[in-house]
Each structure stands twice: as C-alpha cells, then as structure tokens.
Amino acid sequence: MSCKLVRRHLGAFVDGELDPATQIEFERHLEACPGCQEHLAFESSLREQTRASIGDIHAPDHLWGRALHRLDEIDEARAEHTSLIHVRPMRWRQTWPIAAAAAAILIIGGVVGLPQSAEYQGASMLQDVVNMHSQGLPSDVRAEGPQDVVRYFQGKTPFTVKPAQFEEPSMKFVGARYIKVGARPAAALYYNHGGRRVTLLVFQSPEIVQNAQRTHVGGRELYYYNVGGNVVTIRRHEGVNYAFFGDLDRPVLFQLAAGARVAY
C-alpha cells in the first residue's frame, strides 16, 4: 500500500468509512510510516479544530417557542380537518360531483371599496370570497401566457392583474374570470393543486387586513381570517390583496400564499 493511496483516503479513514479490510491495511501502513502518521495527526487535529471553530452555534432562545407556535397551528388545522371529514361528507357529495370532492380554492382578490364600516365590509367581502370559490364559475380566459391574462384585465380592473406563480410544481394555472367583489371589479384566478381546485382573488382594499390575524411564513407577511372552519389567507403586494381560500390545511395554504410570486 502506497503512501499516496493512504494519504488520499485519509479523510475516509478518519471518518471510519473504509471497509474493515482496508481499514486494517491502512492501520498497518500507518504504524510503520512516520510520514503518514504526521498526515493523520494533521487530518484528525484539523477535524477537531474545524468542529470547534464552526460548530459551536446555539439557536436563539425564542426560536423553539416560535416553532412550537406554528406546530400548534398545524394541530388545530388537523383537528379541524378531521372534524370536517366527519361532519360534511354528504354535503360535499351532493354539491360537488366527483371532481369537486377534492376541490380546493385559492382566491386572489381584487380591490373593493368600502362604503360601510370597514369591519362589516371586510366580513361581507370575505363571504364573497368564499362564495366565489363555492360557485366555481367558468373561466373567461383559459390558461394562456401570463401576458394574455394581464391584457384581458386591462381596463376592466383599476389595477394590473398578474397571475401568481408558484414554486410548487403541482400548482397549475387553469384560467381566470372577471368578477365583482362587493361592488368593485376584481379578478378570480383558478389554479389546480394536485387535482384540487384552488381560487385566488385579486382585489384592492387596505381595510381588509386591518382586523386580520397576522403571521410570517418563509419570511413573508400573511394575513388570515377564519371563515366557517376554513381560512382565508391574504398576501399584500404593491397595494393589491391576494386572497387565498381553500379547503386545504392551513399550513398548505400558508405555504402556497407565502411562495406565490407576481414578479414579472
């Protein structure tokens, strides 16, 4: 066994990753070779120094608590989800033949003016969002290039409607529809998430997030409301609200909302 070979694989030797026979051969060589012993001492020492130099980091005290808080939300969503399955199967089947059974809706909403009290408006708007999802109206524009969708809504809505894009490959853009939320023009964008329908409502209304609960997911600020056992999740981007609504688990919805991009 040559020194070259031993030194080349000294790392694996120190890691204990050689097969037993080779390990023994290495040891035999090292016993008789001061040069390689020096390399071994260096390799081992540097390993220890590396561990000591870059390994000694402690998580901030609040981090575990923060994480547990998120786990609480998952537990809640799971409990809710379970109860949904128990209570509502019949209604689902009656209302939604086959495809809709697994339907979920992601709603991107447009802006809505609020002539009445913000709170009342907010509530009725959320109801619109939920209804929009339930009705599952057909698309005005099919899934074409995002630019086609942008063009379709030009002049219809007082803001630019851009279909959100998602990192999740299972999230496919299906089509879009011009709608009214409250009395104001808005856009409903339809997606398909692994066989489930998701609707995203795009609208403008700074008020809607005023009474919303807030959370952070993946560095993004999200607002959300609990509506009849489901959650409407809202992300704000350049003064426009993107409201996601669905029968998805809350964490899934949050991840989708946090991962959405409209950066073109």
Added chain:
Amino acid sequence: MPRTSNKIAAARQLFEAEARPHLDGLYSMALRLTRSPVDAEDLTQDTLVRAYRFYDRFEAGTNFKAWLLKIQMNTFVNRYRRAKRERQVFDGPMATPVGEGVMSRASMRGLTDPVGDAQRRLIAREINRAFEELSDEARAMVLLADVEELSYKEIAEVVGCPIGTVMSRLHRARKQLQVSLQAHAVQLGIIEEDDDDVEDPIPLEAFRSRKALKS
C-alpha cells in the same frame, strides 16, 4: 373528537422530544447555509414545520437528525437559492482541481499543534474565514461530515447524491479548506512557509480505481 385530539397530542409530544435536541444543529446549519440570522430562523422553523407535517413518514430506527437535515437542505435549495447554477460551477469545468500534496510538512505541523490560546483563536478565525469562502455545496459537505458527524450514507441521503459523489465532494471541500487555510496561515505568520515535501497530484484515475473502498 377526543380520540383524534389525543392522537394528535401524543404525536406532538413525541415529535417535540425527538426534535428539541437537534434545534442547535439545525439552526447552526441554517445559519451557515443562509448566512443570515433572520433567514436562518425562518429556515429552521420551516424545517421543523415540514418535519412535523411529514412526521408519519419518518422511518423509526433511522437517524432522525439526518432526516431533519435532509428536509432542511431541500427547503433551503427550493427556497433560498438558485440551485442549478451553483451546482454546475461546483461540478463542472470551473471546479478548482485540487492536488494532493499541497500541504507542506511545516504547514501541517504548525496547524496540527497550535501553540497557546492566541494561536488557537487565530486558527479558529482562519478556519471560519476559509469555510465561508467555500461554495454552498462544499460548506454543506464539511458541516454534515465534520460538524454533524453524519456517515457518508446519511450525507448521500441528505444531499441526494451517490456515496461516491459524497466522497469526492467531501475530499475536495476539505482540500479547498486546507489550501485556503495554509495560504493565509503563512501570510499571517502563524506557520512558516516550507516548500519541501511537495508531492505530485494524484490523477483522478487512481482515485476511481479505489476498489476496496466501501460503497
């Protein structure tokens, strides 16, 4: 639904007990990957959330830490960087070839037995600097192997590549670290320069022909 909530609570308790000891490790890895305390906290938290959601898919008896780190690595790759380009740089023709005998005997001695706390601290700082200069891939290798002390097989699973690739990447990463360390250590006068004992680089074929090595 008391039965459901009991089940949820039991799983939760188990998960917390298993995950808590690895919080520092996850955060440390996250910090090294993202290089930002804020992102590191988010990444760690996302990792725990994902791990909890997929907890039923964890195979009992396998290394829980490795499983967590795998989730974290995937989360990081998906969210915090454009993976492809960097990987090409690391694996492609731009990857720096590293010879074998780049470390002189005097350098080795100086770094093997640092004299006194001051020198020890100086070397620790230099290791940190050299480490930060490595590519994401190389840093991940060093962290997983040298700090988290995962086996090559576990690293292969975490990173998602064959064990042979782990071996060569890890080797290359350590060599890069050593070369960078030596160059600065000589400059700073921590160790003396010494040109003797420099060997020829071993050709790649020699490495590939390693037959007796564990796979």
